[in-house]
Amino acid sequence: MSLRFLSSLVSRRTVLGAGLLALVLVPAAGSAGSLKEIQARGYMTVATEDDYAPFEFVEGGKPKGFHHDVVAELRKYAKFEIRQEILPWTGLLAAVSTGKYDTAITGSIVSQERLQVFNFAPPIAGATHYYIKRVKDNRIRSVGDLNGLTVGVQAGSVLLSRLPELAAMLKKSGGKLGKVVEYTSYPEIYEDLANGRLDYAVNGIINATALVKERGNVFAIGQPVSGAGFHAWPVPKANEDLLAYLTKFVAHLRQTGKLAELQKKWFGTTFPDLPTQSIRSFEQYKKLAGLE
Amino acid sequence: MDQAALYTLLLGAWTTAWISAVAIAGGVPLGLALALLREARVPAVGQLIVLYVSLGRATPLVTLVLFIFVGAPLLGIPLERYTAAIVTLLLNTAAFNAEVWRAAIRSFPQEQVDAARAAGMTRALIFRRIMLPQIWITSLPGLVNEMTLLVKASPAVAVIGIVDLTRATNRISAVTYEPLPPILVAAALYLVVIGTLVRLQRLLDARAQRLAM
Numbered sequence: 116m117s118l119r120f121l122s123s124l125v126s127r128r129t130v131l132g133a134g135l136l137a138l139v140l141v142p143a144a145g146s147a148g149s150l151k152e153i154q155a156r157g158y159m160t161v162a163t164e165d166d167y168a169p170f171e172f173v174e175g176g177k178p179k180g181f182h183h184d185v186v187a188e189l190r191k192y193a194k195f196e197i198r199q200e201i202l203p204w205t206g207l208l209a210a211v212s213t214g215k216y217d218t219a220i221t222g223s224i225v226s227q228e229r230l231q232v233f234n235f236a237p238p239i240a241g242a243t244h245y246y247i248k249r250v251k252d253n254r255i256r257s258v259g260d261l262n263g264l265t266v267g268v269q270a271g272s273v274l275l276s277r278l279p280e281l282a283a284m285l286k287k288s289g290g291k292l293g294k295v296v297e298y299t300s301y302p303e304i305y306e307d308l309a310n311g312r313l314d315y316a317v318n319g320i321i322n323a324t325a326l327v328k329e330r331g332n333v334f335a336i337g338q339p340v341s342g343a344g345f346h347a348w349p350v351p352k353a354n355e356d357l358l359a360y361l362t363k364f365v366a367h368l369r370q371t372g373k374l375a376e377l378q379k380k381w382f383g384t385t386f387p388d389l390p391t392q393s394i395r396s397f398e399q400y401k402k403l404a405g406l407e
Numbered sequence: 408m409d410q411a412a413l414y415t416l417l418l419g420a421w422t423t424a425w426i427s428a429v430a431i432a433g434g435v436p437l438g439l440a441l442a443l444l445r446e447a448r449v450p451a452v453g454q455l456i457v458l459y460v461s462l463g464r465a466t467p468l469v470t471l472v473l474f475i476f477v478g479a480p481l482l483g484i485p486l487e488r489y490t491a492a493i494v495t496l497l498l499n500t501a502a503f504n505a506e507v508w509r510a511a512i513r514s515f516p517q518e519q520v521d522a523a524r525a526a527g528m529t530r531a532l533i534f535r536r537i538m539l540p541q542i543w544i545t546s547l548p549g550l551v552n553e554m555t556l557l558v559k560a561s562p563a564v565a566v567i568g569i570v571d572l573t574r575a576t577n578r579i580s581a582v583t584y585e586p587l588p589p590i591l592v593a594a595a596l597y598l599v600v601i602g603t604l605v606r607l608q609r610l611l612d613a614r615a616q617r618l619a620m
Contacts, residue, residue, distance in 0.1 A: 165570075166581030173578045175411030176418070200488075202568030203577075206473055210567075213477040302580040306587070330584050 150356040153217060158196035161186060162216040165201045166300065169325045169381045170222035170346070173201070181381035182220050185239070188373055189220070192364055205299070208232075212351060218361065222346040224273040224319065227397045234352055235394040236361040238345035239368075240378065241386045242319040244274055246281075246337040247326065249308060255315060258338050262290025264314035267304040270297035273344065274317050281317070281340040309333050319344070321382050328383075343404040347394060362393045408588045412579045416589060419575030420596040426489065426569070427558045427600075430496035434557075435550060437497065438504025445505070446512050456505070463502025468563035471495050476567040492564035500557045507549035511542035544615045551608040555601050572596055 153159045163171045163182050171180040178201060190197045200216065211219045212232050224242045225235050246266075248255045255261065262285055268274045275297060282292040296313060298304045305326065307313045315337070318326070323336045350358045368374040369391070378385045390403045400406075445456045472495040479486035486494075515538055523533045562573035570578065576593045580586035 165568075165574075166577050168581055172581050173415075174582050175409075176415055200568060202488075203565060203574070205469075206476075206566040206568070209473060210477050213481065215477045215480060300577065300581075302577065302584065302586045305584055326584055329582075 149354060150360050153357070154195055158198050159193065159218075160198045160200060160216045161189075162200050162202055162207055162211060162219045162221065164204050164207060164221050166302075167204065167222055167322075169321065171201075181239075181377055182222065184377050184381070185368070186220055188368060189364060192367060208349065211349060214351065217354070217357060218348055218350050220348050222321075223349055225345045225347050225394055225400055226273040226276055227400070228276065229273075229349060230394070230397050230400060232352060233349035234354075234358050235345075235347035235349055236358065237365040237391050237393055238347040238386075238389045239365065239374065240321055240346040240382060241389065242273075242321070242344035242346045243339050244277060244281075244317050244341035244344065245320050245323050246340050247305075247308065247316045247318060247323050247334055248314070248337055249311075250331075250333060250335045252314070255337065258284055258340060259288040259290060261285060261293070261315060261340075262288070263293040265294045265296060265312075266292070267296045267298055267307055267313040267316045268318075269301060269304070270299060274319070277341045277344070278317070280342060284340065305330075305334065319346070321346070324383060342406050345389065345394070345404070358393055358395075366391065408579070408583070408592070412583075412589060413592070415570075415575045415579060416572065416592050416596060419570055419572040419593070420600065422570060423558065423561055423572040423597075424600055426493055426496065426564070426571070427554075427561050429493050430500055430557060431554050433493075433497045434500035434504055437501040438506075439508045441501060441505040442508035442512055445509060460502045460505050463499055464506075466499075468495065468499055468560055469566050471499065472564050473566055488567050488569060491567060492569050495564060496557060496561060499560075500553060503553045503556075504550060507546050507553060508542065510549070511545040512538070514545070515542060540615075540618070544612075547608060547612055547615070551604060554604050558600055558604070559597070 163178070163186065165171065165173045165178070167180075169180050171178065171182045173179070178199075186197060186199050199220075202210065204221075207219055207221065208223070208229070210216055222240065223229070225238070229235075246255075246258070246261060255264070258281070261281070266278070268278065275295070278292065278295060285291055293314070296307075298307075301316075301318065301322065304313065304316045308316050317340055320336075320339075327334050327336055348361060350361060365374070368377075375385045375387070394400050394403065441456050441460070445453050445460075447453075472492060475495050476486060476488060476491040479491065519537055520533060523537050528536070562571055565571055565574035565577075572593050576586065576589040579589040583589075
């Protein structure tokens with residue numbers, strides 16, 4: 116009984132473990148295709164998420180958001196069929212890494228850990244992290260005030276893995292990072308921030324903006340707590356030609372002005388200075404993001 | 408929460424109800440078959456069933472469903488996500504059901520079997536006419552208990568993209584950023600599903616008791 120209960124709280128590590136286990140048990144080729152295989156079978160499978168507004172979400176039973184429009188563009192661009200499947204973030208990267216889907220057209224953030232398994236298509240949005248606080252919380256006026264306060268972030272996320280950057284910022288002003296609480300997804304974090312269990316939350320600028328647009332009476336965006344970051348689509352390392360294909364597709368979106376148009380439509384802002392090449396290693400990522 | 412959100416929740420409740428129902432419909436007889444095979448003490452088969460039951464009871468549902476969903480295509484079995492979800496729930500609940508059935512079989516009085524044998528009944532007939540009607544009554548509370556647990560554990564299959572009742576609440580709150588209203592409605596809907604199961608048990612139980620008189 117308690118095991119079953121725990122299963123609903125199972126960590127992303129377990130999920131990845133299951134994916135890896137599947138990989139270990141069956142080392143033979145999966146169903147994920149190189150571009151040639153995709154062309155031969157006539158369709159490409161892409162995975163998108165369902166609760167990551169404004170990138171991708173479902174409202175009234177209909178998928179919407181930035182990537183939903185991007186997939187529509189991809190359908191026009193590609194000479195093969197695009198099959199889109201919607202699944203939650205928790206199972207998404209594992210499913211892509213084992214080859215269940217060819218790629219994930221989703222707003223995942225590039226990170227050192229993910230670069231070990233995936234290459235990334237050229238970024239489609241910036242992902243600098245900001246702190247989010249309650250509007251009425253007068254204790255927090257700048258990053259320095261976060262000293263010792265309790266923060267909520269998503270487990271297994273890049274938001275979590277880049278918290279040391281905030282710790283470094285706080286250290287400069289003689290402070291330190293307070294208690295870190297990890298959650299499975301952001302709606303719970305926002306609720307705990309609203310009810311006072313958390314002092315602040317950290318999320319990418321786009322998600323933070325979407326939140327404040329909807330509930331600006333409760334939440335406010337603060338200052339950046341990380342260096343530059345990128346939202347980009349993960350492609351399994353072995354799939355070089357698919358990466359090249361998606362790189363060309365992003366270039367196509369940029370040249371036709373569609374990228375800027377969709378950014379404006381869903382994010383309310385454009386990102387004219389994004390890197391235009393694919394991201395394949397941590398060294399390259401550090402250089403692009405201007406990290407140490 | 409608007410009408411579209413309510414519709415999403417009802418649709419989620421329906422998904423939860425029907426995938427659980429299919430898993431239960433398959434899992435209860437499968438559990439019985441496993442329990443019978445195990446009690447038949449066939450060498451090797453018995454040990455295999457012990458292994459299955461232990462694994463089934465020890466594996467978290469999230470891990471199992473993901474393993475089946477991403478693992479099956481690697482073995483050359485293209486598995487659609489609803490099939491993967493139902494197979495997972497079915498395998499899981501059958502492991503628990505097998506133990507419920509087995510307890511009932513073990514505690515079945517040997518004297519009745521002996522008496523039936525003396526009357527010249529075959530083993531199959533003894534099982535059908537004498538044992539099954541009685542172990543069914545003994546097992547019913549345990550089985551229904553397991554059914555309610557299964558319904559409550561079913562949100563685990565959302566990990567492969569099934570929009571069950573719990574997932575529906577996530578989808579709504581991801582847009583409204585207000586998780587409490589959909590969660591409250593979902594809780595009420597779960598109460599309805601579980602309440603129906605318990606009510607069904609009472610009806611079946613009453614009927615079985617009447618027959619036993």
